[in-house]
Amino acid sequence: MIVAQKKRRENIIEYLLYMWQVEDLIRAANVTEEGIENLILPRYQGDEEMLQSIRAWYRELIDMMRTESKQKGGHLDINRIVLLELEELHQRLSSNPEDYVYSGLYFKILPALIQLRGKGTKEGERDIETLLNAVYGYITLSLQGKEISDETQQSMKQISAFLAILAHRYNLEHEQELKSN
Incomplete structure (x- = not known):
């Protein structure tokens, strides 16, 4: 809760990934209060x-x-509402012909995005959700100690840089709201 509040203020992308992890932890605890007491709260x-x-x-x-x-x-x-806000912001930023930085980073990760879509994303999944799912999968594999190819690591660096810019732009748009919380 404390971590979630801090991440929401500082980096909306990290917040969303954290909340996805919390959802999975709750599922690991069988979506029960007893499971939370035994598995999560002792930490x-x-x-x-x-x-x-x-x-x-x-x-x-x-x-x-x-x-x-x-x-x-x-x-x-x-969490889906936050994701939709990020998708809408992404659409606005990527359709702005004067935003060279955002567009440049987007075009840099576009090959990786296309490749990820080719691996079978959910129907109706949009750009940011696809990228977040890739990052979440990467983090999960890393935590499990699985081997990750150099190509995947390089793609994740580019995707992370792109998502960091998106998070920064989100914070700029929500600065007043963030300060009051």
Whole structure:
């Protein structure tokens, strides 16, 4: 919860990837409060008030996952809304002929994006979701200690740079909102 709030203020891309990881952790805990108590909460240090707050946050996420039938997969609506905001921003930025930096980075990652789409993305999946899924998969493979080709590592560096610019532009657009939270 504390990490999520900080990431949301500082880097919306990292926030979204973090929340996807939290969704998967909750699924690993069988989408139950008992699972959260046993699997996730022991990792937290803090006073009882903070732990109660974290417990309540996970409880809310569990309730949302159950209500939205996301126990087996998919992303919570709160996360899908952020993704849609990022997709809309991407469309605005990529259609602006005067934004050379963004367009240049987009065209640089376009071959990787096309290649990712060729590997079978979900129907209706748009650019940013495809890129985020690739980064999430890359992070997962890295955490598992799996071997990752040099080509994939280079693509991930380019994609990460592109997503960092998108996150920066998102923050610029939402600066006032971010300051008040």
